Amino acid sequence: MYRRRCPSGHTREIMSTKKRIALVAHDAQKDEMVKWAERHKSTLAQHELWGTGTTGKRVSDSTGLDITCLLSGPLGGDQQLGAMIAEHRLDILIFFTDPLSALPHDVDVKALLRISTLCQIAVACNEMTGDYILESRLMQA
Numbered sequence: 001m002y003r004r005r006c007p008s009g010h011t012r013e014i015m016s017t018k019k020r021i022a023l024v025a026h027d028a029q030k031d032e033m034v035k036w037a038e039r040h041k042s043t044l045a046q047h048e049l050w051g052t053g054t055t056g057k058r059v060s061d062s063t064g065l066d067i068t069c070l071l072s073g074p075l076g077g078d079q080q081l082g083a084m085i086a087e088h089r090l091d092i093l094i095f096f097t098d099p100l101s102a103l104p105h106d107v108d109v110k111a112l113l114r115i116s117t118l119c120q121i122a123v124a125c126n127e128m129t130g131d132y133i134l135e136s137r138l139m140q141a
Contacts, residue, residue, distance in 0.1 A: 081093065
C-alpha cells in the first residue's frame with residue numbers, strides 16, 4: 001500500500017496493487033491514446049479503468065479493455081473525474097493533452113489538473129510520461 005498526504009493533513013493509505021486509472025485525450029490526441037493503450041493492454045487489463053465518453057469508448061472498442069465511460073469531457077466528464085479524484089476514487093490520470101489547440105472547456109481541464117495536483121494523483125499528459133507511470137515499480141506496490 002502506498003501512502004499519501006491529503007490536503008486535510010491526514011495521511012491515507014491508497015493505491016492497492018489494482019490501480020484506478022482514468023484515460024482522457026483531447027480530439028487531436030485520441031488516436032495516440034488508442035495506440036498507447038494497445039501497447040499497454042496487458043498492464044491496463046490488470047487495473048480498474050475509467051474514461052471520458054469518446055476516449056473511453058474508442059480505447060475499449062480498439063483494445064477490448066473493460067472501461068467505465070463517463071460523459072464526454074466538454075459535457076462534464078472532466079468534472080466527473082475531478083470529483084472522483086477529490087473523493088479519492090482515482091489513483092492515476094492519463095490525460096493526453098493537445099498543447100497546440102485552444103479548448104472551449106479549458107477551465108474544466110485546468111480544474112481537473114489542479115485537483116489532481118492538490119490530491120497527489122499521478123498525472124501523465126503525454127505518451128512518454130504514461131509509459132513511465134505504467135512501468136514504474138510503484139504500479140506493483
